[in-house]
Structure formats: C-alpha cells, structure tokens
Amino acid sequence: MLDIAALGPNGPYRTRNRTTVADASGTPALELASVPGLVVSHWIDQLRGSAPLPVAETADVLSKAADVFEGQELLGDDLEAHERRVSALTGTPVTVVRECDRLITATLRDVGRAPSAARPTGCAPAGTAVRDAPSAGAAWCRTGDVFAVHAAGNSPGVHAMWPEALALGYRVVVRPSTRDPLTPFRLVTALWQAGVPTTQLVMAPCDHATADLIIERADRALVYGGQDVVDKYRNRCDVRLQGPGRSKLVVTADAERRSGLGLAGTGALYHAGTACTATTGVLVEQDPAGFAGELAATLRKVAPAGPLDDEALLPCMPEADAERLAAAVMQQAKDATVHLAPRVERLGGEGSLATVTPAVVELTSPRSPALSYEAPFPCVWVAPFERDAVDVLDGSLVLSLHTEDLELVEAATRLTSVSNVYRSRPTSWVHPDVPHDGFLGEFLMRAKGLAHGD
Known part of the structure; x- marks a missing residue:
C-alpha cells in the first residue's frame, strides 16, 4: 500500500x-x-x-x-x-x-x-x-x-x-x-x-x-x-x-423539446452525476410524464463499466454502498412514478466493485422535497412547472432555463438563493469567466479606502 x-x-x-x-x-x-x-x-x-x-x-x-x-x-x-x-x-x-x-x-x-x-x-x-x-x-x-x-x-x-x-x-x-x-x-x-x-x-x-x-x-x-x-x-x-448543488433545468412549452432532453441527459451524466452542477431536478411545462419517459429511455442505454474504462460514465463503489444508494433513492420515490429504477451492477475483479445505473423519477409536484434530493450518481427527478410559481426554482446552485421567455430568465436571476443562471445550456456548463457560486475573491478580499498626498 x-x-x-x-x-x-x-x-x-x-x-x-x-x-x-x-x-x-x-x-x-x-x-x-x-x-x-x-x-x-x-x-x-x-x-x-x-x-x-x-x-x-x-x-x-x-x-x-x-x-x-x-x-x-x-x-x-x-x-x-x-x-x-x-x-x-x-x-x-x-x-x-x-x-x-x-x-x-x-x-x-x-x-x-x-x-x-x-x-x-x-x-x-x-x-x-x-x-x-x-x-x-x-x-x-x-x-x-x-x-x-x-x-x-x-x-x-x-x-x-x-x-x-x-x-x-x-x-x-x-x-x-x-x-x-x-x-x-x-x-x-x-x-x-x-x-x-x-x-x-x-x-x-x-x-x-x-x-x-x-x-x-x-x-x-x-x-x-x-x-x-x-x-x-x-x-x-x-x-x-x-x-449540495440541487442544480435544476427548466424546459418550457415554447422550447425545442429534443434539445431539452439533450440538456437533461448531459447534465445528469456530468462527472458521473457526482458534481454539484450535475442536473438533479428537471421541471417541464408540457407533458412532464412523457419527458421523464423519454429521458429514461436515453439514460437506460448507459452501460456499466469499471472506472478505468474510457467509456465509463457512472461512479463505482463497493457493492454494499451501491445497494444503500439505490435503496435510498427508491425510498424517496415510494410515492412517485419510477420511469427508470436504479440497479446495482457488480463489475467483478478484486473486492466487490459495483456501480449504480441511472434513475429517473416523476414527481406530481415541484414542491416535493424529493426534487432537491441529491444522490452521488445520475439520478433525475422530473416535475411539472408553472411560470407563475418561479419560487420553486430557488435554492439551486445552477439553474438552466431552456426557454424563449426572456422575462422568465429575468425572474430567475432575481431569486436570491440561485448562484448561476444559464439559458439553454446544461447545468454543468463551465467557462473560465463565469464564477462557480460567486468568485472566491469576493470572499477572500475587500475594498479598503486609500488616499495619500502627492
């Protein structure tokens, strides 16, 4: 060792x-x-x-x-x-x-x-x-x-x-x-x-x-x-x-649905679903049940693989830990519609290496506590969205809105507990000029008034 x-x-x-x-x-x-x-x-x-x-x-x-x-x-x-x-x-x-x-x-x-x-x-x-x-x-x-x-x-x-x-x-x-x-x-x-x-x-x-x-x-x-x-x-x-990031994607009725599914899939799988900017919740204005089903069909195709495989998209862990994660998600989903249940896949080799496959769960309300439940693997909670209830989006590290409604984007930027607001980008999108939950310098530094003579 x-x-x-x-x-x-x-x-x-x-x-x-x-x-x-x-x-x-x-x-x-x-x-x-x-x-x-x-x-x-x-x-x-x-x-x-x-x-x-x-x-x-x-x-x-x-x-x-x-x-x-x-x-x-x-x-x-x-x-x-x-x-x-x-x-x-x-x-x-x-x-x-x-x-x-x-x-x-x-x-x-x-x-x-x-x-x-x-x-x-x-x-x-x-x-x-x-x-x-x-x-x-x-x-x-x-x-x-x-x-x-x-x-x-x-x-x-x-x-x-x-x-x-x-x-x-x-x-x-x-x-x-x-x-x-x-x-x-x-x-x-x-x-x-x-x-x-x-x-x-x-x-x-x-x-x-x-x-x-x-x-x-x-x-x-x-x-x-x-x-x-x-x-x-x-x-x-x-x-x-x-x-916890509790990062969310909103897909409104006026947005192109296929690209919205792409944004949800990309965000869910980002860094094997373990990052705080990975998509946890998806709020859909039109037919959330259909959206959840289509997203589940996409994520069902993700194949289990060991961490050293260049094709791996899921986190690996001891089998007992994987079993606990999957059971915890199913407990959260007991009153919801499970479109894609998480499975524990044993990967073989030395020890008890396993992975958890993606999960997609449909909720009846965006106010369900499960919408903010984070699991350290790709796990997405889909809920209905109404534009006059923007407050349900608060408490998100990243909020991405796939919409043509710029007034909705403006309203989202005014939410005090949202750190980053994107339009039609995955919640996992990064750029060196865009701060992650604010600039670190804001926390480490301060402006100190200064004056001196000539």
Missing part, C-alpha cells in the same frame, strides 16, 4: 496515527497520516508568521507548478499513472479525472484571471504598492492571512479553486478528503517544487475534531460537505460553504 505523509512547514510529516483508505472495490489501498490538533495548530502559527510570496511573482511560480504537476513523477507515478490510481481509488471515471487535472493545470497557468474578474473596478490590483496606487481610491486587500480548505473527494476538480488564494497572498492549509488524498498531495508537492515555500502551504490530513480546529484557527475557510455541514456553518461569515 502507498504511504501518504502529511505535508508540513518542514516537509513530509509521518504520524503514528494513520488512516487506512480503501479503493472503490473496498480493498485497502493506502495508509494516510493523521495529524493531531496540537501539531496542526503549530503549523498554522508558522503559516501566519510567514511573509507571503510577492503577488507579482506568483503567476510564474504557479505556472511552473502546472509543469511539475503534468511532467514530474510524484509518489512514483507520472501523470497518467496518477490519474489511473485516483480513478481506481475513488471510483471516478478516469476520463473525469483527466478532465479535472486539465482544469487544475489550466487554472495554475491563468491564475490571475479569476482575481481580476472579481476585483471591483474602483480598486487597484492586489499587491499594488501605495506609491503606485491612485492618490484617492481603493486598494484590494486580504481579509486575513490564513485560508483553510476542507476538500471534498467527489471530484479532483475541487482543487482547481484554492490556488487562487496563494495568488492573493494567503497562506493555505489543505485538509484533504480521505477519499482522494492523492490529488492534493500531488498539487501541494508540485507547488513546493515550483517555489511556493513550505511555510506558506501545507496539507494536513486529520480527524473531524482537528478539522474543526483548523476552521477555528484560520481567518477564512472553504468547506465542502452535505446538508449537515451547511447547517453547522451557515451563519459563519468566515466560512464559504460548498454544499
């Missing part, structure tokens, strides 16, 4: 307490260090006392890190071997892992793009010296020094976000998911080798109590988790939550 150390201010750190991490078949695959609270607290003190890299130098350093991430052997793996190992460990299709790694390196090479987009036009760029700033205006300044990341394990792509904090002068502590410690280990190591001092970036695997301590000791924290995590931190202005 691999031995994965923590990465502290003095380099790799091996602990007596360790966590055994199983792969997608349930077979033990690696031993992961577990850093105690006192040690992590000391690390955060070291990070806080370390001067950040000059902002002007970070672009070159992070671009070099992309080269290291792609081109160097780390833990004995080149990038291709790393991606196959992550896929086998997490059950994520290897094509998704490759896509996420390309996103990470593209972000490292263009790290100034998002901070520039987030910065108010009235502010001088971060790192601007007072002598070079306007005599009267505003500076774009950090709201703290230490940024904590409690990473998710559902997608390696979550690690494309936090390097922006390094570019803004933060010192960063990453608490990896036990499901995927390999991606942050490779990324942190690449950043170190590229020139980010170890006293500015650490990776601290730890238990839940120590994870809470990291949040308390940091100035700002990015936290991924389910509804329980959202409920725990929802009133914390120093915590940015990345919880």
